[in-house]
Amino acid sequence: MSTRPLTCLLGTALLLAACDGGEEARAPAPPAPEAKQSTDPGEDEAETIARLSHLGYGEFDAEADPSLSGVVRHDRARAHPGYNLYGSGTHQVFVVDMEGTRVHTLSLAPDRQRTTFAELLADGTLAVVCNYQLLTRLDWDSRVVWESPVRAHHDIAERADGVLYVPYRKPETYRGRTVRFDGLALLAPDGKPLSGWYSFEHLEELARHHPPSPLDTPAPVDEPRPERPPDYHHLNTVELLPDTELGRRDRRFRAGNVLVCFRNLSVILVLDQDDWSVQWSWGQGELEGPHMPTMLPDGHILVYDNGVVRKWTRVLELEPTSGAIVWSYEGQPRESFFSELRGSAQRLANGNTLVCEADRGHVIEVTRAGEIVWEFWNPEVSDEGRRPIYRCMRYPAERIEPLLARAR
Numbered sequence: 001m002s003t004r005p006l007t008c009l010l011g012t013a014l015l016l017a018a019c020d021g022g023e024e025a026r027a028p029a030p031p032a033p034e035a036k037q038s039t040d041p042g043e044d045e046a047e048t049i050a051r052l053s054h055l056g057y058g059e060f061d062a063e064a065d066p067s068l069s070g071v072v073r074h075d076r077a078r079a080h081p082g083y084n085l086y087g088s089g090t091h092q093v094f095v096v097d098m099e100g101t102r103v104h105t106l107s108l109a110p111d112r113q114r115t116t117f118a119e120l121l122a123d124g125t126l127a128v129v130c131n132y133q134l135l136t137r138l139d140w141d142s143r144v145v146w147e148s149p150v151r152a153h154h155d156i157a158e159r160a161d162g163v164l165y166v167p168y169r170k171p172e173t174y175r176g177r178t179v180r181f182d183g184l185a186l187l188a189p190d191g192k193p194l195s196g197w198y199s200f201e202h203l204e205e206l207a208r209h210h211p212p213s214p215l216d217t218p219a220p221v222d223e224p225r226p227e228r229p230p231d232y233h234h235l236n237t238v239e240l241l242p243d244t245e246l247g248r249r250d251r252r253f254r255a256g257n258v259l260v261c262f263r264n265l266s267v268i269l270v271l272d273q274d275d276w277s278v279q280w281s282w283g284q285g286e287l288e289g290p291h292m293p294t295m296l297p298d299g300h301i302l303v304y305d306n307g308v309v310r311k312w313t314r315v316l317e318l319e320p321t322s323g324a325i326v327w328s329y330e331g332q333p334r335e336s337f338f339s340e341l342r343g344s345a346q347r348l349a350n351g352n353t354l355v356c357e358a359d360r361g362h363v364i365e366v367t368r369a370g371e372i373v374w375e376f377w378n379p380e381v382s383d384e385g386r387r388p389i390y391r392c393m394r395y396p397a398e399r400i401e402p403l404l405a406r407a408r
Helices: 011-019 045-052 199-209 245-249 397-406
Strands: 070-074 083-087 092-096 102-107 115-120 126-130 134-138 144-148 164-174 177-187 193-198 235-240 258-262 267-271 278-282 291-295 301-305 314-319 324-330 344-347 353-357 362-366 372-377 392-395
Touching (some): 092 115, 126 164, 177 235, 193 199, 199 267, 199 278, 235 291, 258 291, 301 344, 344 392, 353 392
Antiparallel strands (some): 092 102, 115 126, 126 134, 134 144, 177 193, 267 278, 291 301, 301 314, 344 353, 362 372
C-alpha cells in the first residue's frame, strides 16, 4: 500500500495535526451539500448539535443488577472456546477465560484513564487506545514498548508489514463553528508517523455518500456554544479488508482497502488503499449510529447497528454488492438489547457471533438461530453502576496461552 505524502500529513506535520487540540486557520471548506431531510426528524437542530458534542463514554449503567456478575451462562458444547479481551475505560485491560476468571491484567500508568480498546498485534504485543490521549504499545508484562502522542480514539488496525492505522480527531472552523473532524494516522511498527488521510480535506467527495450533517448549516449568531466541539463524522472503526474471493473479483473490496464507520452520519465506507477514494458505501435509511463493521471470510460485512433513534440495537450481516441483509440478531423483545453509544460484534470460527451490549457491560455469544450460549456481565459494579465495555474480542487458546506462559 502506498504511503506517499498527503497534505500536512507527513512526519512531524502529521503528528502535530493528530495531537493538536486547538483551532487552526485553514483554507475555506467546500460548499455545504444541498439540504435534505434530517435523519432525526422532529429533533431540534440545537439539540442535535449538542448531542453530537457529547457522547458520554464514561457513563455507568446506573440500573445494573449487581447479582449479575461474570459468566452467568455457558453452553460448553456450543460456545466457541477461547479467551476474552476487553477494557472498561480505566487504565487496565483484562483477559478473561470462558468461566469468567481474570487470567491476566495489563496495566498502564494510573493516569492513563479512558483505556477503551486494545488490539492484539501479530508479535503478541498490544496497541492500546487511551481515548483522545495517546496510543501506547505494551508487551504482555505491561512494559511500555513505545508511546505515540497521536490523540488516538476507538480503534486500531495492523497491516501485514506492521504499519498501524489509528483514528484521530482535530478541531477546525467550519460554518461558523468549531467542529472536530477525523483522520487516519499511519504509524510505523516503532510508532513513527508515516502518512495518513484527513476527512476535512475530502468533504466534497464524502458528502456524496452520506446525508448532510446538521453541522453543514451555518451557525446562527445566537447558537449556544457546546461544552466541547461537536464531531462531524465520529469515525469509530478502521479495518483493513482481508483477502476474499469477493475482493479478487471486485476491486472495490480488494485486500488492503480500508473499511471505516462514520457513527454520526450512519454510514460505512470502503476507501481505496492507494488514493483514499471512496469505493463503496452503505447505510442510508438502514443504520443508526453504527459501530465495528468487519468483512467476513465469505465477503459479507458484519456491522453493529446501535439504533440510536429507534432505541433498540441489532447486529446485521450484509452482502455488500447487493446491500441485502442476509442475517440479523435482535433482542427478544427488541428493547431488551440496546447500546446507544458503543458496541461490537465478532464472528467466531464456529459461526457464532460474540456481541457486546457495551453500555450495560454485557457480552453474549449467539448462534445463527439467535440462541445465547455464553453470557458475561462486567463484574465492576460500584455505587455509580456497572462499568461499560466498549468492545470485547475473543481469541483462540493457541494465540493467548503462549503469551500467558511467558508472562511474569
